[in-house]
Every structure is written in structure tokens, then in C-alpha cells.
Amino acid sequence: MGRGSRLLANVIASQAALHRRFGGVVPEVASRRHLETVLPVVDQALSEAGTSLAGLDAVAVTAGPGLVGSLLVGVTVARVLALALELPLVGVNHLEAHLYAHLLPSEGAQGFALPAVCLVVSGGHSDLIYWRDHGDLEVLGRTRDDAAGEAFDKVARLLGLGYPGGPALDRLARRGNAHAVSFPRAYLEEGSHDFSFSGLKTAVASYLRRVEREGRAVEHADVAASFEQACVEVLAEKLTRAAAQRGVRGVGVCGGVAANTALRREVRARAVARGLAAWIPDPGFCTDNAAMVAAAAWHALARGTARLDPIVDPNLPVDGVDSGAGGTGDKPRNPS
Amino acid sequence: MLLESRSPGRTQALGRALGRLLRAGDFVALAGPLGSGKTCFAQGVLAGLGVPGPVRSPTFTLVHQHRGRWPVYHVDAYRLAGPGELQDLGPEEFFYGPGVVVLEWADQVAAWLPEDHLRVDLELPPENDADHRFIRLTAHGARYRRLLRRLTGTLDPC
Numbered sequence: 001m002g003r004g005s006r007l008l009a010n011v012i013a014s015q016a017a018l019h020r021r022f023g024g025v026v027p028e029v030a031s032r033r034h035l036e037t038v039l040p041v042v043d044q045a046l047s048e049a050g051t052s053l054a055g056l057d058a059v060a061v062t063a064g065p066g067l068v069g070s071l072l073v074g075v076t077v078a079r080v081l082a083l084a085l086e087l088p089l090v091g092v093n094h095l096e097a098h099l100y101a102h103l104l105p106s107e108g109a110q111g112f113a114l115p116a117v118c119l120v121v122s123g124g125h126s127d128l129i130y131w132r133d134h135g136d137l138e139v140l141g142r143t144r145d146d147a148a149g150e151a152f153d154k155v156a157r158l159l160g161l162g163y164p165g166g167p168a169l170d171r172l173a174r175r176g177n178a179h180a181v182s183f184p185r186a187y188l189e190e191g192s193h194d195f196s197f198s199g200l201k202t203a204v205a206s207y208l209r210r211v212e213r214e215g216r217a218v219e220h221a222d223v224a225a226s227f228e229q230a231c232v233e234v235l236a237e238k239l240t241r242a243a244a245q246r247g248v249r250g251v252g253v254c255g256g257v258a259a260n261t262a263l264r265r266e267v268r269a270r271a272v273a274r275g276l277a278a279w280i281p282d283p284g285f286c287t288d289n290a291a292m293v294a295a296a297a298w299h300a301l302a303r304g305t306a307r308l309d310p311i312v313d314p315n316l317p318v319d320g321v322d323s324g325a326g327g328t329g330d331k332p333r334n335p336s
Numbered sequence: 337m338l339l340e341s342r343s344p345g346r347t348q349a350l351g352r353a354l355g356r357l358l359r360a361g362d363f364v365a366l367a368g369p370l371g372s373g374k375t376c377f378a379q380g381v382l383a384g385l386g387v388p389g390p391v392r393s394p395t396f397t398l399v400h401q402h403r404g405r406w407p408v409y410h411v412d413a414y415r416l417a418g419p420g421e422l423q424d425l426g427p428e429e430f431f432y433g434p435g436v437v438v439l440e441w442a443d444q445v446a447a448w449l450p451e452d453h454l455r456v457d458l459e460l461p462p463e464n465d466a467d468h469r470f471i472r473l474t475a476h477g478a479r480y481r482r483l484l485r486r487l488t489g490t491l492d493p494c
Binding site: 150154163199 | 389392395396425
């Protein structure tokens with residue numbers, strides 16, 4: 001990352017050829033593999049950016065929330081680099097980093113301006129965040145059970161699609177009728193900004209069992225499209241409603257599920273209906289990536305709010321308030 | 337021990353009754369198909385352990401560390417391809433640590449389970465309404481046989 005929003009290189013280990021040797025379904029569990037890939041990834045990023053370690057101004061790293069093993073590898077390597085190069089080490093919150101995808105150069109997020117209400121939606125998160133200003137965030141709502149991406153993945157498995165299921169479900173749903181099956185929309189109590197997707201997933205499972213028991217044919221594309229519609233309607237409605245209530249100019253969507261076609265369409269439609277802008281970064285910046293971490297760190301440094309010399313916190317809250325991300329867990333531990 | 341539930345609320349209440357009896361070192365292994373109520377039951381267990389809610393599914397995040405009356409590790413093996421990937425999580429820290437482990441999708445990592453544990457199978461009756469579940473609790477080891485005897489004494493009829 002150079003001077004704010006100029007992106008010089010963004011290397012993702014799971015896409016790098018060196019990582020393919022290791023395979024594995026869940027790359028992020030593998031802290032040992034992190035250790036094997038992290039330095040080659042740093043080298044590759046420097047070489048793509050046409051610079052070297054000596055050309056850096058700061059080192060940014062995710063300090064939480066996440067798996068303690070993976071976080072420790074990242075923070076330890078970043079700390080060693082920062083110490084050796086005598087550079088500031090900036091700790092970044094993973095969810096806050098996702099928000100910074102909106103400030104990376106991408107067509108879908110052009111014109112993004114704060115304050116905004118943003119949705120971070122992925123396999124592990126469905127968080128509705130009021131982003132007032134850099135370093136000033138308020139979590140308005142979260143899922144109470146399953147994240148939206150988890151529901152996508154599990155419904156994909158019920159429909160016999162491979163892993164990861166989200167993109168496969170997206171493709172299948174495009175051929176289906178979104179109004180073929182009426183699945184429940186969980187809006188929860190009046191005025192709530194929270195989500196719940198566990199009931200929707202279970203409703204799809206029950207529907208498939210019932211249809212099978214009755215010996216009827218299941219049109220998988222219709223089930224996929226109907227499920228997707230139930231899911232994205234609630235996400236888009238709650239997002240745009242919260243934005244209208246807060247009086248902001250527009251809404252943002254980031255995280256892996258932001259790549260979903262139906263969600264992008266639904267958010268844009270409901271935003272237009274409420275007179276809001278819809279900013280959805282290009283898919284490569286929505287999934288986990290290093291550019292968003294660098295962007296978050298750059299802005300924090302520029303404003304003097306950077307979290308220097310971070311310690312790993314698997315439950316690091318995004319808004320300074322521990323709302324029980326993974327619960328109020330063990331307190332931070334320092335890599336030694 | 338076989339329990340019956342006709343609503344997610346009842347499934348949580350049964351989990352809560354179990355959670356109140358658990359102590360540090362206990363291991364609860366949950367199994368059952370998608371949408372059978374594993375997370376719902378686990379939410380009850382964690383509430384019974386004094387963990388403030390809401391308790392979210394750890395499917396994608398894999399391990400949630402909570403603090404209730406003891407450290408509580410809510411683990412989900414759904415995405416793990418096998419014991420090898422579990423090992424990468426550093427399970428000795430929580431599987432044999434000073435906390436309570438509540439593990440979903442236990443069959444994904446069957447070879448890794450401690451010998452003594454409480455197994456909970458959530459079963460879907462073949463021909464019934466959508467919310468009907470059987471919850472089968474199986475004790476592996478003397479500690480859990482005692483636990484189930486105590487649990488029987490605390491449950492109210494549905």
C-alpha cells in the first residue's frame with residue numbers, strides 16, 4: 001500500500017502456487033502452514049510492488065478476532081520485521097479491515113464516503129456496522145446464531161454442491177425461481193438490527209426431507225434461488241433501513257458473501273428505493289486479503305489512532321465494546 | 337438416556353439443564369445431521385454454564401473461547417477434513433485443558449475424542465413435524481454415567 005489508496009501489491013497465499021502443495025480444506029486453521037507461507041508471500045508482495053523491505057514505512061498485521069494460532073504467527077512475524085526494520089507495527093481488527101475494502105481502488109466502491117452503514121457478511125460474520133468516521137464504529141446488529149455465509153455453505157451441502165458452497169449455490173440459483181418455495185424471513189423483534197439464519201437453514205433441510213418423503217421431485221435450482229432470496233432480502237432490508245434511520249448517504253457491503261449476485265442486486269435495488277448509494281467493492285477485495293489490512297493501518301497511522309505494538313486477541317471487539325464475538329474469552333496473550 | 341423435544345426452545349432448555357451440571361474438564365460431543373439442533377442444544381449448554389449470550393455458531397470460526405463458570409471452548413469440526421486439521425488447531429490446549437469442551441460435528445474427528453466423554457446425538461424422527469427431535473445422551477466413562485443420573489433427577493417433564 002502506498003500513500004493511502006494506491007495499492008502496490010496484494011498477494012494471497014491460498015492463491016499462490018506454493019500453497020497448493022499443501023492442499024487442505026481450511027487453510028486458516030493451519031498455523032504451521034501459515035509459518036511456511038508467510039515469508040514467501042511477503043517476498044512476493046515486495047517484488048510485485050517493485051520495492052524491498054527497506055522501502056517500507058510501516059508493518060500492518062491482523063491482531064484479532066480469529067484463531068489464536070494463526071494470529072500468533074502473523075503478529076510474531078510482523079513484530080520481528082518491524083523490530084528489525086525499526087518501523088511502527090500496527091495492529092488491525094479483522095472486521096474493521098473488511099470495511100476498508102471500500103477505500104481500495106475498485107469500481108464497485110467508487111465515491112464511497114463516511115459516514116455509512118456497512119454490512120460485513122461472510123462465513124463467520126453477519127455484522128451491521130455504523131461507520132461514522134475512521135476509528136469510530138458502532139456495531140448495530142449481528143447474527144444471533146449462524147452467519148449468512150454459513151447458511152449458504154450448509155444449504156449448498158444439502159443440495160449436494162461441493163465446498164466451498166457459496167459460489168456453487170450462487171450459480172445454481174441463477175437458473176431457479178426465487179419464488180418457488182416460501183422460506184421464512186427472520187426479521188426478529190421490531191426495530192432489531194440483529195440477524196438469525198439458523199431457522200432458515202433448518203427450514204430448507206425440513207423442506208428437502210418432506211419433499212423426498214412425499215416422493216416428489218426437487219428442483220434444486222428453485223430451492224437454491226428461494227433460499228437465497230429469503231436470505232438476501234433480510235440482509236438488504238436491514239442494511240438499507242439502518243442507513244435510512246441514521247441518515248447516511250449510502251450503504252456498503254463487504255466480506256466473502258458480498259460476491260453473491262443476488263445480494264448485490266438486492267442491496268442495490270433497496271438502496272435505490274430509499275435514495276441511498278450502494279458501495280460494493282469488487283469481489284477480490286471482499287474476501288480476506290492483505291490490502292484491506294494495509295489500508296486500515298494507513299488511515300490509522302495518518303490520523304494518529306494506530307494501535308501500535310498489538311497483542312493477539314482472539315475475541316478483539318471492533319467497536320471497543322465486547323459484545324461477545326466468540327464470547328468474552330481468555331484475555332490477550334503475547335507472542336513470546 | 338433418550339429425551340424428546342418438540343421445539344427449539346425445549347432443546348435449549350434441555351441443554352441448559354445439562355450445562356448447569358458440567359464442570360471443568362468435561363467434554364460434550366454433539367452429533368446429528370444438518371439442522372438437527374446441535375448449535376441450539378449447545379446454546380443451552382453454554383447458558384447453563386453461565387456464558388452470556390448470544391452464542392454464535394463456530395462453524396466458520398472453528399473455536400470460540402467463552403468464559404462462564406469455567407473457560408468454555410465451543411468447537412465445530414464441520415469444516416475439518418479430518419484429525420490432521422484438528423491437530424493444526426492445537427487441540428491439546430483446550431481438549432485437555434482446564435475448561436469445558438462442547439464439540440459440534442464430533443464424528444468428523446471421532447478418532448480424536450477423549451475416551452471419557454458425554455455423547456449427544458440429535459435425531460430427526462422419520463415422519464414428523466419439522467421441530468420434533470430425539471436427543472440421545474450416551475455416557476462414556478464413570479463421570480458421565482453419574483452425570484446422567486443427576487440429570488435425570490433435574491429434568492422437568494415437557
